[in-house]
Amino acid sequence: xxxxxxxxxxxxxxxxxxxxxxxxxxxxxxxxxxxxxxxxxxxxxxxxxxxxxxxxxxxxxxxxxxxxxxxxxxxxxxxxxxxxxxxxxxxxxxxxxxxxxxxxxxxxxxxxxxxxxxxxxxxxxxxxxxxxxxxxxxxxxxxxxxxxxxxxxxxxxxxxxxxxxxxxxxxxxxxxxxxxxxxxxxxxxxxxxxxxxxxxxxxxxxxxxxxxxxxxxxxxxxxxxxxxxxxxxxxxxxxxxxxxxxxxxxxxxxxxxxxxxxxxxxxxxxxxxxxxxxxxxxxxxxxxxxxxxxxxxxxxxxxxxxxxxxxxxxxxxxxxxxxxxxxxxxxxxxxxxxxxxxxxxxxxxxxxxxxxxxxxxxxxxxxxxxxxxxxxxxxxxxxxxxxxxxxxxxxxxxxxxxxxxxxxxxxxxxxxxxxxxxxxxxxxxx
Ligand code: SF4
Ligand code: SF4
Numbered sequence: 001x002x003x004x005x006x007x008x009x010x011x012x013x014x015x016x017x018x019x020x021x022x023x024x025x026x027x028x029x030x031x032x033x034x035x036x037x038x039x040x041x042x043x044x045x046x047x048x049x050x051x052x053x054x055x056x057x058x059x060x061x062x063x064x065x066x067x068x069x070x071x072x073x074x075x076x077x078x079x080x081x082x083x084x085x086x087x088x089x090x091x092x093x094x095x096x097x098x099x100x101x102x103x104x105x106x107x108x109x110x111x112x113x114x115x116x117x118x119x120x121x122x123x124x125x126x127x128x129x130x131x132x133x134x135x136x137x138x139x140x141x142x143x144x145x146x147x148x149x150x151x152x153x154x155x156x157x158x159x160x161x162x163x164x165x166x167x168x169x170x171x172x173x174x175x176x177x178x179x180x181x182x183x184x185x186x187x188x189x190x191x192x193x194x195x196x197x198x199x200x201x202x203x204x205x206x207x208x209x210x211x212x213x214x215x216x217x218x219x220x221x222x223x224x225x226x227x228x229x230x231x232x233x234x235x236x237x238x239x240x241x242x243x244x245x246x247x248x249x250x251x252x253x254x255x256x257x258x259x260x261x262x263x264x265x266x267x268x269x270x271x272x273x274x275x276x277x278x279x280x281x282x283x284x285x286x287x288x289x290x291x292x293x294x295x296x297x298x299x300x301x302x303x304x305x306x307x308x309x310x311x312x313x314x315x316x317x318x319x320x321x322x323x324x325x326x327x328x329x330x331x332x333x334x335x336x337x338x339x340x341x342x343x344x345x346x347x348x349x350x351x352x353x354x355x356x357x358x359x360x361x362x363x364x365x366x367x368x369x370x371x372x373x374x375x376x377x378x379x380x381x382x383x384x385x386x387x388x389x390x391x392x393x394x395x396x397x398x399x400x401x402x403x404x405x406x407x408x409x410x411x412x413x414x415x416x417x418x419x420x421x422x423x424x425x426x427x428x429x430x
Contacts, residue, residue, distance in 0.1 A: 001046065004372030005033045009279060009412045014042065018049035020310050020375030024415045050307060052363070058308050059361045066352055067115035068320040069106060070333050073098045073133055074125035075325050079159050079201060082192045083228060083254045083261050085387075086125065091324070091337040097130040098325040103137040105346040106323040111144045118145070121155045122176075123322075123333050128162035130325075138174045155179065157224070159193070160205035168215060178221040180209050184237025191231060192261065210245060218247035222295060228254040228261035232270050235277035242285070242292050250295030253402050255384045263398050271402060275409040283416045296406045297413045313378030317343070317357025321350075331357050334383030357382065360392050367395040377403050 002017040005025075012030035015022045029039050076095035080088045110118050120141055122134050138154060145152040156171065157179040171178065182205065183189040190200035212221050223246045227234040234251040241249050253271075256262050263271075282294055314320065317331030324336045327346040331354050335341045343351045362368040362379035371377070380403065385394035 001049075002372070003033065003038065003046075005030060006408055008408050009276065009416065011412055011415055013408070013411055013415070015372055015376070015411075016046050016049075017372050017375065019047050019307075020373075021047050022376075022411050024411075055307065055311065056363065059311055059363070060358055062353060062358065064308075064318060064353065065113045065115045066110075066319050066321055067113060067117060068119040068121070068315070069110040070121040070123050070320065070322040071098060071103055071106060071127075071133075071137065072123050072125065072322055072324045072333055072336050073103070073127035073130035075336075076129060077124060077126045077159070078129060078161050078196060079126065080194055080196050080198070081159075082194070083226065083256075083259070085256070085334060086336075090125070093337050096325040098133050098323075100133050100136045102323065102325065102327040102346055103133050104140050105327070106329075107137060107141045107144065109346060109350065111141075111148055111150060115150075117151050117153070119153045119155070121157070123157050126159055126162070127156055128158055128167065131162070131167065135170055138170065138176070142174065153177070157181070159201070160208045161195070161201065163205075163208045163212070165211075168212065172215060175220065178212060178216075179224045180205075180212060180221060181226075182206070182209055182223050182241065183225045183227075183231065184234070185240045188231045188237055192226070192228070206244070213246055221248060223249045225249065225251045226254055227251055227274075229263050229267055230261050232267055233274060235274045235281065238278055238294065239281060242281075246292070248293045248295075253399065255381075255387070255396055255399055257388065263402075265398060268398070268401050268405075272405050275405050279409040279413045279416075282413050286417050297410045299410055299414050309378070310375045311362045311378050313361075313380065314382075316382055317341070317352075317354035317360075319353075321352065332383060334381075335386070338386075356392060365393050365395070367397075367400065371400070371404075373404050373407055376407050 004015045004017055006013055007030065012025050012027060013022055014025055014033060023042065023045060025042060029042055032039055074097050075090050075093060076097065077088055107120065127134055141152050154174055155177040159181045183193060186200065186202040189202040193201050195201055209223065223241055225234065225237055238249055238251060253263055254261055278294065282297055285291055320332060321343065322330050322333045322336055323346060329343040329345060329350060330336050330338065330341055331343065341354065343354055360379065360382050362374040365379045368374045368379050380399060382392040384396045384399050386392045388394055388396040
């Protein structure tokens with residue numbers, strides 16, 4: 001049994017590493033933990049951890065059906081964000097838009113899986129540059145799902161430049177969960193998010209995103225911001241977005257190395273301060289009846305993830321697959337055009353689950369074995385590991401520290417609010 005204890009925001013916590021179960025404890029229990037003593041009251045609360053054998057059998061079971069399809073509708077973009085992982089939308093290749101028949105074929109493959117619930121995500125590049133394909137896919141998938149008795153959820157990530165009322169009507173009609181890219185106030189957003197001519201974009205998207213919030217009454221969308229070495233003060237960015245009226249927000253670190261915007265180890269103390277400030281703001285707003293949702297602070301203790309999910313994270317290449325405009329399939333959007341991980345195409349037999357990704361769980365990642373957060377994090381992002389070390393089992397140590405920090409503050413805010421958790425729908429944010 002391994003117990004990790006920590007204190008943030010004046011509260012004391014213990015995490016049972018083998019299961020990810022967490023407990024808030026009083027200061028005297030905490031002091032005893034610091035001295036290596038576990039009180040009998042705490043011991044009685046600890047769950048029984050499943051055996052490693054039992055877990056591995058489930059984690060590596062090949063019969064897990066895939067249920068999530070990401071359509072990289074375009075390999076092109078009408079912005080040229082400097083920090084873009086996808087080479088300004090082209091994924092290190094030629095610019096292209098997915099033909100309708102490729103998208104339809106991919107959807108038919110998805111609908112053939114035994115999963116009752118299926119997810120379809122429109123991504124890019126900028127997916128609204130392939131609007132005809134998006135629209136035709138929404139129609140086709142809805143019709144197919146109805147015929148086959150399946151339930152389908154849609155999501156779409158956009159930079160907003162092409163998001164007009166006519167498209168919103170369609171996206172609303174199909175209940176498409178939107179992820180809207182906006183980094184914060186103009187000096188923060190416009191430092192990286194520029195159009196193809198290098199011009200700032202904040203003024204071109206802010207009003208469109210406010211319309212989304214008004215139409216959807218604060219739900220069924222996320223503002224997705226990015227913070228970098230050059231824009232570290234994300235708590236201020238979140239406050240700005242909340243003051244602008246947005247109610248569902250995420251802030252993601254830019255990963256990667258060697259660029260002026262890449263996070264470095266020296267940034268970590270500032271990042272911790274930012275999570276602390278954000279946590280205090282989040283609690284203060286919630287307690288004064290003006291709650292907003294911050295993706296990484298939303299936990300649902302009454303409905304925790306399954307044990308398999310806890311140790312495998314995102315499910316890339318196992319439950320989740322991406323199709324690119326040429327119809328080629330990869331474990332996730334970040335691996336698009338990484339030829340060694342190509343899993344076939346929409347017309348050929350699909351190599352699913354990908355054997356390397358099936359084994360890419362927290363028990364096989366060497367750095368995760370001694371990490372207290374392994375049953376909460378699941379082993380991190382395979383793409384981050386791959387692009388940092390050349391190995392999907394590799395580690396980006398800065399990303400790991402950020403994961404651990406935000407888990408601590410998420411536990412603290414949920415304890416502070418006594419988890420009167422009304423949950424909002426969460427699209428994939430990675
Ligand atoms: S934080 Fe890092 S070391 Fe810990 S479980 Fe996640 S990926 Fe593994
Ligand atoms: S977490 Fe990483 S590997 Fe998983 S889907 Fe997201 S980008 Fe891909």
